[in-house]
Amino acid sequence: NAGVTQTPKFQVLKTGQSMTLQCAQDMNHNSMYWYRQDPGMGLRLIYYSASEGTTDKGEVPNGYNVSRLNKREFSLRLESAAPSQTSVYFCASSDPGAFFGPGTRLTVL
Amino acid sequence: SQQGEEDPQALSIQEGENATMNCSYKTSINNLQWYRQNSGRGLVHLILIRSNEREKHSGRLRVTLDTSKKSSSLLITASRAADTASYFCATVKPGTYKYIFGTGTRLKVLA
Helix, strand or coil, X not given: CCCEEEECCEEEECCCCCEEEEEXXXXXXXXXXXXXXXXXXXXXXXXXXXXXXXXXXXXXCCCEEEEECCCCEXXXXXXXXCHHHCEEEEEEEECCCEEECCCEEEEEC | CCCEEEECCEEEEECCCCEEEEEEECCXXXXXXEEEECCCCCEEEEEEEECCCCEEEECCEEEEXXXXXXXXXXXXXXXXXXXXXEEEEEEECCCCCCEEECCCEEEEEEC
């Protein structure tokens, strides 16, 4: 039982490049989330998915897109990365307590 | 804006002392949860308290909830150096699945 897994763990992008962050959970949870955490700050909700086939915007959705591929997987895409998107990204699923992945450290130069 | 705001922002205590941190929120909630984050790691769920509960215990943790004041407190008794971490509260609004986190309390327990 791996819980919530995220790939990659680290990524460096140049401004304007695109990438997809992958997230998978094996706990059969319906709800999944993407958060970003900036230094010294709490987590801000980017997008969430209450169930397979649905996605909704969170507090800071601009510049991001998501796909709930199936019940297990929820991906986050940056179409044209900007330095302001440098952050640590966490995926989570809930039951209802949230279980978090280890995070992806993204740097946009 | 953040739904939850923790207070204090930082707390430094000696091992063996109790640590209390508070969370205030703005709207009605379904439940409130507390999480711990060790430096550079993901968040770990500690405890969930529902809106119709007033107090909950889990080991050395005690959480209270006052919905009339829109506030919650987390008490860690007999703190240990291993409790050094950031602690966040998260709220879930009724009818939604959105977890909104506060900015956290950084706790340092000195050996």
